[in-house]
Amino acid sequence: MxxxxxxxxxxxxxxxxxxxxxxxxxxxxxxxxxxxxxxxxxxxxxxxxxxxxxxxxxxxxxxxxxxxxxxxxxxxxxxxxxxxxxxxxxxxxxxxxxxxxxxxxxxxxxxxxxxxxxxxxxxxxxxxxxxxxxxxxxxxxxxxxxxxxxxxxxxxxxxxxxxxxxxxxxxxxxxxxxxxxxxxxxxxxxxxxxxxxxxxxxxxxxSVRQEILILIIAIIIIIPSSISGYSIVRKSYVDAQLSAFIEKELPNQYIAKQSIDHQHIKLAVIGRRLTQSQISKLKSSLKDYHLKGYKLTITQLTKGNYITAQQFQDYMKQQNNGNSLQSDNDNQMDK
Structure with missing residues (x-):
């Protein structure tokens, strides 16, 4: 040994x-x-x-x-x-x-x-x-x-x-x-x-003085990483709750795109067209998934109960242009 x-x-x-x-x-x-x-x-x-x-x-x-x-x-x-x-x-x-x-x-x-x-x-x-x-x-x-x-x-x-x-x-x-x-x-x-x-x-x-100094430095270093860790855990939890919401409340919809930005949930869906009352009911049901306080925006890519290829292409083009603009803005900020 x-x-x-x-x-x-x-x-x-x-x-x-x-x-x-x-x-x-x-x-x-x-x-x-x-x-x-x-x-x-x-x-x-x-x-x-x-x-x-x-x-x-x-x-x-x-x-x-x-x-x-x-x-x-x-x-x-x-x-x-x-x-x-x-x-x-x-x-x-x-x-x-x-x-x-x-x-x-x-x-x-x-x-x-x-x-x-x-x-x-x-x-x-x-x-x-x-x-x-x-x-x-x-x-x-x-x-x-x-x-x-x-x-x-x-x-x-x-x-x-x-x-x-x-x-x-x-x-x-x-x-x-x-x-x-x-x-x-x-x-x-x-x-x-x-x-x-x-x-x-x-x-x-x-010395005790050395021990206290090291402890203080350790706490100072830990604080930002703890905040970042909490943010990751919180994001993971919200993502899981949103997935449960989509699976239960929108079973017949194809989610073309989803995002969460500052307590604003954005969904782009393809499927049977939702009425305004159905959308209102979906918004009110967020609290059942611990998403109270979140705003829900649903973009329906269908007209009636179908979507044409041109409509889908137009939507994707619009999203790509938006992402490119955001990327350019981020690059400018970095510079």
Missing amino acids: QQISTSTLSKNVQADLNLNWPTQAILFCAIIIACIGLNLNSAPVVIGAMLISPLMAPIVGIGFALGNSNSKLLLKATRLMITQASIGILGATTYFLISPINTASDQLLARTEPTIWDVLIALAGGFAGVISLAKKGGGGNVVPGVAIATALMPPLCTVGYGISHLNLSFTLGAGYLFLINAFFIALATAAGTIFFRIRSGQHLNV
């Missing part, structure tokens, strides 16, 4: 805290690989980049230094993390400036809206990592697994994409995700280090 040792943890953590050119060259290569994967929307390529990235080392080093109140090691690890993050952002920005593919892929978009779940993943990953590093005989594939689960590389690449395209929402969103991952991995590492020190009978020298 492998034993947990604080000396093993210290040895493994400090072994990778070296500011040398081979490590930084590997990081730069990993950043380029990750950028290509994000650009081409290829998850396997992104995962490969995370496996070879050395970004975990300084973050774990910061947590270990906090758990030992070692200011010299904390400064060394922080300096290394800032250097590596700067190299990553610079490399990503350069890549996306010269890349012929300018469209934001799903892989890029996924890194722009952090939630409370990212906090939980970083904490769990941090704990797994510090336990792995404290095991005599090595931690096997746990640390690379933590690097993949917490996804430190993609947010930095997305920051570079945002900078290269002057898109502030991408830059801030991805930067916040990287901050969440780095801070809570370090926090989990610090907590694990303190636990192992207590377990081995070592005297703790972490």
Whole structure:
């Protein structure tokens, strides 16, 4: 059975805290690989980049230094993390400036809206990592697994994409995700280090002031992600209620399009034409599906009980023009 040792943890953590050119060259290569994967929307390529990235080392080093109140090691690890993050952002920005593919892929978009779940993943990953590093005989594939689960590389690449395209929402969103991952991995590492020190009978020298400061910072960082997480849960719930409403109240209608915008539900339907009284009844039944306060607008694409091909084409053309106009407006706002 492998034993947990604080000396093993210290040895493994400090072994990778070296500011040398081979490590930084590997990081730069990993950043380029990750950028290509994000650009081409290829998850396997992104995962490969995370496996070879050395970004975990300084973050774990910061947590270990906090758990030992070692200011010299904390400064060394922080300096290394800032250097590596700067190299990553610079490399990503350069890549996306010269890349012929300018469209934001799903892989890029996924890194722009952090939630409370990212906090939980970083904490769990941090704990797994510090336990792995404290095991005599090595931690096997746990640390690379933590690097993949917490996804430190993609947010930095997305920051570079945002900078290269002057898109502030991408830059801030991805930067916040990287901050969440780095801070809570370090926090989990610090907590694990303190636990192992207590377990081995070592005297703790972490002041109450330091603990309170870290707690305050953690709460400040968590707040925006909690709000975002609540919004996602709320949206998922409303979508489920709307699906139930459509299935029960409009069983004979084909829903050509549906959207929810600021408590305004818009449905475009094809089927037997609904009377005004039927529409009024549908609006009043929203409260039965916990959608009280929502406004319902139904656009009927049929004349009588049928729809011609021309009518449907005209409607789709109108929607496409509207979406194009909205996209142009969004691009102007980003610029």
